[in-house]
Amino acid sequence: MPRQTSVSIALTQDDGPFLLQWIAWQKALGFDEILVLHHDCTDRSPQLLRLLEREGVLSQKSFTADPDRALTGQAVRRIAKHPIVQTAHWALLSDIAQRLVIFAEAGQIEDLTARLDTGQGAYQIPTQGFAGPQALWDEPVFHHETALLQAAETPVVPACLFSTAAALSASDPAPLPPDSARINTYARGPAPQTTGAHDSDARRYDTRFQTELDKLLAIAGVARLHALCCADFAAHHSAPDEDRAAPFRKRAKSLPKHAPAARPAAAQAAPSAPVGGVQDSLVMTCTRNEGPFILEWVAWQKMLGFDDVLICYNDCTDHSPELMARLQEAGWLTALEVTPTVGKPPKLSLHKAGHAHPLTQKAGWFFLCDIDEFLVLHTEDGTLASFLGEETPNVAGIAIHWKVFGDSGLTRWEDQLTHRMFTQAGGPGTRVNHFFKSFIYQPRRFKRLGAHSPKGWQGEGPWNEGVNRWIRSNGARISGYNPDTNPKSLTHEQYITHDTAQVNHYVIRTRENYAFKQGRASASAGVDRYTDDFLRRHNRNDEVNTDALAQKERFDAVYAQIRAVPDVERLHHLCCADYVQAMCEKRGDDFRADERWQHHMAQAAALLPA
Numbered sequence: 001m002p003r004q005t006s007v008s009i010a011l012t013q014d015d016g017p018f019l020l021q022w023i024a025w026q027k028a029l030g031f032d033e034i035l036v037l038h039h040d041c042t043d044r045s046p047q048l049l050r051l052l053e054r055e056g057v058l059s060q061k062s063f064t065a066d067p068d069r070a071l072t073g074q075a076v077r078r079i080a081k082h083p084i085v086q087t088a089h090w091a092l093l094s095d096i097a098q099r100l101v102i103f104a105e106a107g108q109i110e111d112l113t114a115r116l117d118t119g120q121g122a123y124q125i126p127t128q129g130f131a132g133p134q135a136l137w138d139e140p141v142f143h144h145e146t147a148l149l150q151a152a153e154t155p156v157v158p159a160c161l162f163s164t165a166a167a168l169s170a171s172d173p174a175p176l177p178p179d180s181a182r183i184n185t186y187a188r189g190p191a192p193q194t195t196g197a198h199d200s201d202a203r204r205y206d207t208r209f210q211t212e213l214d215k216l217l218a219i220a221g222v223a224r225l226h227a228l229c230c231a232d233f234a235a236h237h238s239a240p241d242e243d244r245a246a247p248f249r250k251r252a253k254s255l256p257k258h259a260p261a262a263r264p265a266a267a268q269a270a271p272s273a274p275v276g277g278v279q280d281s282l283v284m285t286c287t288r289n290e291g292p293f294i295l296e297w298v299a300w301q302k303m304l305g306f307d308d309v310l311i312c313y314n315d316c317t318d319h320s321p322e323l324m325a326r327l328q329e330a331g332w333l334t335a336l337e338v339t340p341t342v343g344k345p346p347k348l349s350l351h352k353a354g355h356a357h358p359l360t361q362k363a364g365w366f367f368l369c370d371i372d373e374f375l376v377l378h379t380e381d382g383t384l385a386s387f388l389g390e391e392t393p394n395v396a397g398i399a400i401h402w403k404v405f406g407d408s409g410l411t412r413w414e415d416q417l418t419h420r421m422f423t424q425a426g427g428p429g430t431r432v433n434h435f436f437k438s439f440i441y442q443p444r445r446f447k448r449l450g451a452h453s454p455k456g457w458q459g460e461g462p463w464n465e466g467v468n469r470w471i472r473s474n475g476a477r478i479s480g481y482n483p484d485t486n487p488k489s490l491t492h493e494q495y496i497t498h499d500t501a502q503v504n505h506y507v508i509r510t511r512e513n514y515a516f517k518q519g520r521a522s523a524s525a526g527v528d529r530y531t532d533d534f535l536r537r538h539n540r541n542d543e544v545n546t547d548a549l550a551q552k553e554r555f556d557a558v559y560a561q562i563r564a565v566p567d568v569e570r571l572h573h574l575c576c577a578d579y580v581q582a583m584c585e586k587r588g589d590d591f592r593a594d595e596r597w598q599h600h601m602a603q604a605a606a607l608l609p610a
Helices: 016-029 043-053 073-083 083-087 109-113 165-168 200-216 222-237 244-255 263-268 293-302 319-327 346-356 358-362 383-387 511-519 534-540 550-563 570-588 595-608
Strands: 006-012 032-041 060-062 092-095 098-102 122-125 127-130 150-152 159-163 181-186 194-196 278-287 307-314 334-337 365-366 374-376 398-404 434-442 446-447 456-457 470-472 502-503
Touching: 006 073, 006 083, 006 109, 016 032, 016 043, 016 098, 016 200, 016 222, 032 043, 032 073, 032 083, 032 222, 043 060, 043 222, 060 165, 060 334, 073 083, 073 092, 092 109, 092 456, 098 109, 098 200, 109 159, 122 181, 122 278, 159 446, 181 200, 200 222, 222 244, 278 293, 278 346, 278 358, 278 383, 293 307, 293 319, 293 374, 293 550, 293 570, 307 319, 307 346, 307 358, 319 570, 346 358, 346 446, 374 398, 511 570, 550 570
Parallel strands: 006 032, 006 092, 032 060, 127 181, 278 307, 278 365, 307 334, 398 470, 398 502
Antiparallel strands: 092 159, 098 181, 122 159, 127 150, 150 194, 365 434, 374 502, 398 434, 446 456
């Protein structure tokens, strides 16, 4: 009989001090895989988890929880889709403060699952609550060692062991065979009442647990990040007149940092300090199911010289999350999954999450645009450094006008570079070009982001005094602009300028692309704006404009580097196949008969690792 594989899963938030002990326990039990979902963390546990993932200890995934929806439901949906869970025979979902204790002689997870029927779907594991440690501030903080080992009077809600991802939503779990296993749940502090009954079953794992813990602590940087997580936890729980975090911070300073992530050779060409770049510059976009366009857009931003790229995404059903994950591992971008607030346009939630992200909060120059928008700078080398300069800016923001591009007579989408497929644009007098996108200096000085300009001034000094002003790309001040009372998204037509910069807006692409958009609510406004009138106003092919080709050689070099990142080419082809499939399904065509889908699927299959 083939061996049955297992994965242990935890959902966590700000549980940094307790992660290592939980992970070591799962290793001691013999789980094949460990998956940690974490959400809305304010401590340094995400850094610790990413380091452990890099070392092959576990898999981790972050998300932003929707406060208006049940947290467990949000987590279960993500868990069920994870490849590790989909391929495992058994999955245990538990809390960081819980420990599975198996009563078989060897005490391994396979001893338990061998007695179970995978066809059952789910088994309920009896759970017993235990009083917690008397002091949370000692090192190390390990539940099963420091707990009082006295069973609490009130039993804890039972946990479940699931077979297959589909069983995660099972509502009628079967009981485990008698005397086979139990979940110990440890409180985070001394319990007020206990029965006085002692239990030492968990101590059977001491030797194996300590061995696994020592392995974790031996990984460079783990002990330091653990100490910093303890400092974060202690600071949060300290009284105003005490500093329980100080000993942990002191200890962290004495411990070595982890080594930088080893990037694949091809990915090292993504410079941490780009040529022509501006320090602490950040570009951000929001996306959903736009996988075919990610590589070109990211390469474009790196060519311009942005230090960092932040992509906020939501509810993707294509392969773009996997593609972004590979690019993040290789150092090209940071991807942030966001769960939009129900009943509101998704971009409101994505902008809020992006604004709160540490990259945005520390950014100097910041630029927000869509994935169909390409910033073009009319300087000698077309870089941020030559456009923005190196001196401290004397403005709070710079508006860059749109230049809308039409379909260039193309009706059918192909996997080609957007900025080279479409070279016909709206000429003088194109009214929609009066919209602009903004460079923002230090976005933390504003309360929130808008699609075109920020809102709510909270920087030093009154607005419209000194450097607290908004200008157009030619240096002229935008009259009447005020982030508090009048956060503009456009100027009068006579003030449209493309002399020094423009934002190429490829909102139409081909007629096939546009037809795919029609009938879909806008992510910004929540209404269907892709009407025939919208097409008439934006599908402008009045003049040939090849400004985006000025830095062709430099873009090609960066684009070759990003496509050489391991597994990126395969995932790009899968995203293209997903996109073709979605377009075909909307119009009722068989996507399997589309030669583009066949081509991309064949290419992806050919690129599978041997």
